Amino acid sequence: MRIQKLTKETKQNLLEDLLKRSPNSYGEYEASVQAILDKVKEEKDRAVFAFTKQFDQADIDATNILVSEEEIEEAYGKVDASLLEVVRRALQNIKDYHAKQKINSWFDSRPDGTILGQKVTPLQRVGVYVPGGKAAYPSSVLMNVMPAKVAGVDEIIMTTPPGKDGKVNPTTLVAAKEAGVDKVYKAGGAQAIAALAYGTESIPKVDKIVGPGNIYVALAKKAVYGHVSIDSIAGPSEILVLADETANPRFVAADLLSQAEHDELASAILVTTSEKLAQEVSLEVDNFLKELSRAEIIEKSLDNYGYILVAETMEDAIDAANEIASEHLEIQTAAPFEVMTKIRNAGAIFIGEYASEPLGDYFAGPNHILPTNGTAKFFSPLSVDDFIKKSSIISYSKEALFKVHNDIETFAKAERLTAHANSVHVRFENEEA
Amino acid sequence: MRIQKLTKETKQNLLEDLLKRSPNSYGEYEASVQAILDKVKEEKDRAVFAFTKQFDQADIDATNILVSEEEIEEAYGKVDASLLEVVRRALQNIKDYHAKQKINSWFDSRPDGTILGQKVTPLQRVGVYVPGGKAAYPSSVLMNVMPAKVAGVDEIIMTTPPGKDGKVNPTTLVAAKEAGVDKVYKAGGAQAIAALAYGTESIPKVDKIVGPGNIYVALAKKAVYGHVSIDSIAGPSEILVLADETANPRFVAADLLSQAEHDELASAILVTTSEKLAQEVSLEVDNFLKELSRAEIIEKSLDNYGYILVAETMEDAIDAANEIASEHLEIQTAAPFEVMTKIRNAGAIFIGEYASEPLGDYFAGPNHILPTNGTAKFFSPLSVDDFIKKSSIISYSKEALFKVHNDIETFAKAERLTAHANSVHVRFENEEA
Structure with a gap:
């Protein structure tokens, strides 16, 4: 990995590099997405079925768009029993953590008869989009569904594109069932987003749409925003490790690589006060690369957006971390909680050498859907708050x-x-x- | 006002009518807004000064763009002393209410050394946009600034267009000073939004932009969203009164009119179980109209979006209110708190016959910036939460x-x-x- 001195200049260059990953204009797709939205708004189910035939080569109609109990049972038969146990343990942790985010309605009464307050109400119906394709991400299902579940949303529905055989990925189905999704519909792409936003004969209109997707899904969500609510559009994954000379270079290197493997736009950054650590981490990265299955992706993302920056002082390093506002921030220093108190901007903060980033992706409980690309300066992790809304209460005598x-x-x-x-x-x- | 029976059909028609007020495509303005944004991003101050000359006919440069202490003192000289006292009393109520919204960071430790938590950090710098023109809305200044102030935002800056004389409305300035705005800059329109989003030599970049504005301001905010955060785009004002036969028709009529006077797109709706009340309110509306200064606007908005709906039962009336999800909801019934418990969707809920809507606009304390056009199903009033963000905390032994x-x-x-x-x-x- 490239090693540079942390200066005003290198920091500025890095910030500009990272921002290049922002989606540019997707004007070329916008018109076709809008056409799909309009068609589904007008023709409802009929359009959804036609687009599913066109894009997913699957024969879906009103009789089979809703995943049946039998299909769910069948999916359980296909999922590894030990994975299911892990999913259940992760689910419990996610539930426990999010339960602590719940806020209550409150009322404040005064002797003159004035009552002021804030009433908290869960959203009524939420739609979770889950991408199709060969790789299933059950962790993403859990992280999108559980905050809604804990918030008390009445009905959580999911849409995901079917394969050519009209079936849905079994791991996705099992994760949905375990998380408490009420209904799963076989629909993907912009047509699924349109169905969730406007409602069709088969798919009910929702109040909010969450979940990741390709560029068509992202643009469709953006287009229906305001008519329904949406989550924020996720950018490429990022990790920033703050480390001093006490850090274990092998741990640091492994953690940088865990994010670099996501895709070629992912960013992995080490900011350290130790020149020695910088060199060691770079070596360990090279060692690991020989063994890892996704080495090709990793090499590209490190070439593009991987940095090791050597800072004069920990204060400088912390300032840089706050300016970069990384999605994931690991603190591997002698006194990591001291450093944490000075962090203003980060999606999730991992403290100490045993809080490796994948612990947060899969298991600890906090949400793994986090603000990216500097937006941790003003956005928050997905949370129970995203699935409730508030009404002010005013009563005067x-x-x-x-x-x-x-x-x-x-x-x-x-x-x-x-x-x-x-x-x-x-x-x-x-x-x- | 038109009186109709509440049926599935009349409700559907009303909902479709209200949705017509949603902004349609403003493609014609988008290109010119984008051109302004690009120019300011590139030329910074120079572009801001040129656009201010072009659009506001004011000579603004680096020496006078920042409102001076002398100008603020001068403004105090021009504002009525009794209004200032009222502003201060309202401010205290707004501060007290929003203080109750503050949430704390929390940490949860387990015996095995696991620590999970959520760190709450205020945004660092926020920009408040205040429209210019002859009418000043000091209440809007207070409502935009106070949640940021209470949240603990480090620096709150304001931009507002200058008059041709290079001066800013004195009431706006006084409200800003009283609310604790740190700096006021003389800039308006899309160029002000661009300056706040990208920063110029004179105006620093902010993390979030809030405040109402014309179509140029709204489109500019939408365009910079993601690069910075923004508040939601406000739609036309709305009131829905839920009333039974015990309601005072004169109070109900006056409250409907208070929202109808905002503009021709405003909506005023009474849903009542009493045919008698329906008739009486309609008469009282006509009586008041003779005396009110904004009768012309009111007549248009009542013609377009004013309804009196007579429901068979209070349950039906409540269902309709929940479907309409009004910005302001008044409950004037024999047991208003009973009704309140059944309300799911409303921006602010006014309970009982002495909680008139303007009490909330100006004085009680809850924010008057509320979700409109059905978005109360998923959006909340502006609050302290809009000016903080959260980071997850994960530490494992x-x-x-x-x-x-x-x-x-x-x-x-x-x-x-x-x-x-x-x-x-x-x-x-x-x-x-």
Whole structure:
């Protein structure tokens, strides 16, 4: 891996490099996505079935679009029993962690009869999109579904494209069932997003759509945003390791590689105060590369977006980490909790040498759907909060309103909104006539 | 106002009518907005000054773009003292309410050395956009700024277009100062949004942009979304009153009118179980209309989007309210808290006959920036949560990771991510070699 001194310049170059991974204009796809959305909005099921035939070469109709109980049973037969046990243990951890995120409605009453509050209500129906293809990512199913489940969403439905045989990936089905998905529909691509956003005879309209997908899915989600809610569009994966001379170079190298293997746009960065560690990690990366199955992808992503930066001080290193605002941040230093207190921007923070990033991807409990590409400066991990919404509560007694009615009228008149002033005034017109 | 029976059909028509108010394609403006954004991104201050000259006919440069202390003092001289007192009292209520929304970081430790948590960090710098023009809306300044202030945002800056004389509306300035805005810059339109998103020599880049604006501002915010965060795009104002035969028709009528006066797209809806109340409210609306200064706007908005619906039962009325998901919902019934418990979807809920909607607009404390056009099904009022973000915290001891390392490796291998498996495996390679 390239080793550079951390300077204002190298940091700036790195930041500009990373931003290049932002999706550019996808104008060429936008029109075809919009055409699919319009067609499904108008023709509903009929369009969904036709697009499924066209894009997935599968014969799906109203009789088989909903995955049946038999199909789910069949899927259980195909999934390795030991994997199922692992999925169940991971699920429990994810559930326990997200349960701690739940917030309650609250009400505050005052002696004059004023009641102010905030009512928390789960979303009614949520749609989870799961990509098709050969590789299944059951961990992604769990991470998308569990926050909705814990939030108390009434109905969680899933759509995923069928194979040519009209079947859905068994691991995906089992993960969905284990996580408590209510219904799974065989539909993929922009047509599935349209069905979730507008509703069809078979697929009900949802309030929010979450889950990853290809460029068609991403553009379709963006297009229906506002009509329904969506999660944020995920960018390429990232890891930044903050380490000092006490870090184990083999651990650091293995962790950098764990993110670099995702795809060629993934980014793996080490910022360290130790020149010696920098050299050792680079060597270990080369050693591991010989053994890893996805070495080709890893080499490309390291060439493009892999960096080892040597900082003068830990303060400088921390500043760089805060500016880069990485999706995953590992702290492998002598006093990692000290460093953590100074981190402002990161999706997930892994503290100490035994908190390796894949622990968070699969098992510990916190969500693995995290803000990428610097957006950890203002976005948060997917959480229970994404599946609830709040309503303000306001109740005033006559006495309480009387005390402030002149204030409100003054304010409304200053904004020239006389009907606003009148609505308060009329309540006391007899008192003051 | 038109009076209709609440049926499946009338409800459907109403819902379709309301949705017509959604912004359609603004393709014609998109290109010019993008051109402004690109120019400011490249030429920074120079472009901002040129656009300010072009659109606002004001001479602004690096020496006067930042509102000075003298200008703020001057503004205080121009604002009515009694209005200032009202602003201060409203501000305190808004501060008190939002303080209750603050959430803390939390950490959960287990005996095996596992620590999981969620770290809450305020955004670093936020930009508030305030429209120019003759009418100032100081209440909007308070409602946009206070949640950021309470959240603990380090720096809150504001941009607002100058008049031809290079001055900013004094009421806006005073409201900004009172709310604790750190700096006010004289810039408006898409060029101000671009400056906030990319930064210029004079205006620093922010993490999030909030505040209302015209179509150029809205499109510019949408275009920079992802690079920075934004609030949601506000639609036309709405009120829905749920009332039974115990409601005071004069109060109900006045409250409907308070929202109808906003603009011609505003919607005012009464859903009642009482045919008698329906008739009386309609009469009172006509009576008030004779006296109100904005009668022309009101008549248009009532013609377009004003409805009185008579429901068979309160359950039907509540169902309709939940489907419409109004920005403001008033409950004027014999047992309003009973009804409130059944409300799922509303931006703000006003309970009882003395909780008139303008109380919430100006004074009670909850935010008046609320989800519109049915989006209360999945969006929330602007709150402290919009100005913080969360990072997950994961720390495992060696012992804790050892217990689960096989599980994680199994899961990673099932997803064919071997470098993920390796990152856990390497931590115990010597133990198990």
